[in-house]
Amino acid sequence: MGVKEKSLGSPETVSKEENLHNLILFNDEVNSFDYVIDSLIAVCGHDFLQAENCALIAHYKGKCVIKNGSLDTLKPMKRELDFRDLTVEIN
DSSP states (O other), X not given: OOOOOOOOOOHHHHHHHHXXXXXXXXXXXXSOHHHHXXXXXXXXXXXXXXXXXXXXXXXXXXXXXXXXXXXXXXXXXXXHHHHTTOOEEEX
């Protein structure tokens, strides 16, 4: 058996992946689970189960990646979640 080389993909694919960022939700002791779930559904387009899982992960682990994409996609979501008093950041 030979060693398989891992392909990095085409230059276009690599550059697109480098431009991906994560929108991260942090746990807080202020907002209810229902409020966080409703916000993730309304702002991020999550279905109920996905939003519930993200809320639980943030609660127990301290944070959860709730969305990934370009800055152009994530910045309006971050602004809206900030407006809703959720603690989020883009990295």
